[in-house]
Amino acid sequence: MASNLNEKIKKLDKQVEWFSSEEFELAQAVEKYKEALELAEEIEEDLKTLKNEIEVIDKDFTKEAGI
Amino acid sequence: MENLTPTEFVAVVNQTLEYAYSSVTLVGEVAEFKVNQGKWVFFNIKDAETSIPCFMTLWNLTVPVEDGMKVVVRGTPKLTKWGKFSFTVTKIAPMGEGALKKAFEILKKKLTDEGLFDVKRKRSIPEDLTRLGVISSVDAAGYADFVEIINARWGGMKVLVAHTQVQGLDAPEQIIRALKYFNENTDVQMIAIIRGGGSRDDLACFNDEALVRAVAASRIPVIAGIGHEIDESLVDLAADVRASTPSNAAEMLTRDRKTEKIREKILMMRQRMMSEINMFQSEVIQKKRLIETLNPERILRQGYAIVKGDFEIGNVVKITTFDKETEAEIKKIKERQ
Numbered sequence: 309m310a311s312n313l314n315e316k317i318k319k320l321d322k323q324v325e326w327f328s329s330e331e332f333e334l335a336q337a338v339e340k341y342k343e344a345l346e347l348a349e350e351i352e353e354d355l356k357t358l359k360n361e362i363e364v365i366d367k368d369f370t371k372e373a374g375i
Numbered sequence: 376m377e378n379l380t381p382t383e384f385v386a387v388v389n390q391t392l393e394y395a396y397s398s399v400t401l402v403g404e405v406a407e408f409k410v411n412q413g414k415w416v417f418f419n420i421k422d423a424e425t426s427i428p429c430f431m432t433l434w435n436l437t438v439p440v441e442d443g444m445k446v447v448v449r450g451t452p453k454l455t456k457w458g459k460f461s462f463t464v465t466k467i468a469p470m471g472e473g474a475l476k477k478a479f480e481i482l483k484k485k486l487t488d489e490g491l492f493d494v495k496r497k498r499s500i501p502e503d504l505t506r507l508g509v510i511s512s513v514d515a516a517g518y519a520d521f522v523e524i525i526n527a528r529w530g531g532m533k534v535l536v537a538h539t540q541v542q543g544l545d546a547p548e549q550i551i552r553a554l555k556y557f558n559e560n561t562d563v564q565m566i567a568i569i570r571g572g573g574s575r576d577d578l579a580c581f582n583d584e585a586l587v588r589a590v591a592a593s594r595i596p597v598i599a600g601i602g603h604e605i606d607e608s609l610v611d612l613a614a615d616v617r618a619s620t621p622s623n624a625a626e627m628l629t630r631d632r633k634t635e636k637i638r639e640k641i642l643m644m645r646q647r648m649m650s651e652i653n654m655f656q657s658e659v660i661q662k663k664r665l666i667e668t669l670n671p672e673r674i675l676r677q678g679y680a681i682v683k684g685d686f687e688i689g690n691v692v693k694i695t696t697f698d699k700e701t702e703a704e705i706k707k708i709k710e711r712q
Contacts, residue, residue, distance in 0.1 A: 312531075313530075313531050314503045314505070317635065320637070320640060321640070323644070324640045324643060324644055327643065327644040327647040327648070328643070328647060332647065332651065334648070334655060337647075337648050337651065340644075341644055341645070341648060344640075344641065344644055345641060348637045348638070348640065348641050351635070351637055352637050352638075354530075354531070355530070355635060355637075356632075357530070358529075358531040359526070359531075360525060360526055360529070360530055360531065360532045361533045361534065362536060363533075363534070363535055363536065364513055365535055365536060365537050365538070367537070367556065369537055369538065369539045369549040369550075369552045369553050370539075370540070370545065370549055
């Protein structure tokens, strides 16, 4: 679902942010990098395969002309 | 049919008219337009030879009308109890370039003065758009373009489509009903009103006052993707977001999966790590060099010696040089000057 996809992308962006922030520590970086790499691969897979669900509402919005 | 009373005759004639002409559209020029008691609208619709008196309620008058304007009306013919022929109008719309432009300008001014198009009223496209409502004709090219583009660009959205007419006298009411449906029965985050290019007559329904007001009043934000880039309708002005075309609406509503820079993000993280590692390595090398310069062995190699022991005459001290360890007796001690 796109809400998950959007959430995953937001999570990845946060992880990237950490890498360019002052909180960056080399000791934690390797683990965080591995996590980010896994998440990135999931996102790439989602981007390739996710489709939109399009449904035409089963309701008649027309009205008999002139009445 | 014999010996009918006038009342019976009028009833029979009206029955016949209703059966034979249940819905008629007329095209002609407006004359003697007036509104009585704030609710009853009277005018004639005429051509070069004939003039037909028309009647409608102010409620049904959703476009500005003035004498001289060319209009299309839909209604039913009727004989009144006073023996007069009348045409009861249920729908009216301006027709032709001149009339449409005039009606547009009049209504645009009226609604602008009311503040309906104020920028302060506009809401943005939700950041995390996953549930979209679409109002369009599913048979139209504009709709097909819209769907093709959202499918190419993004996935995982739930899109509910209300199929309506998007031109003609009946279109405004249908679109209003669809707006009402989305607002009252769904949890869509945004409503897109989509219609491809067409003539001024084709797009005239998007200048219907009731429809424009319904768009402005929608609880759910509305994006309008109507016509071509140069076309401007009052629905465009009332909507929260205006797209120049259906395709542009699709682009504004979706991210592009091709440009999601996932790999670049990973690369950026890697670069930061490598940069930190390199800096760390440089620091280590520098410190190593510093330690090297402080290494006693290095000093001994330069020809110096380390002397250990109590410095008193007669005591034995230990002398360490680069390659030897020697013991020596102190014979004499003298202060350096």
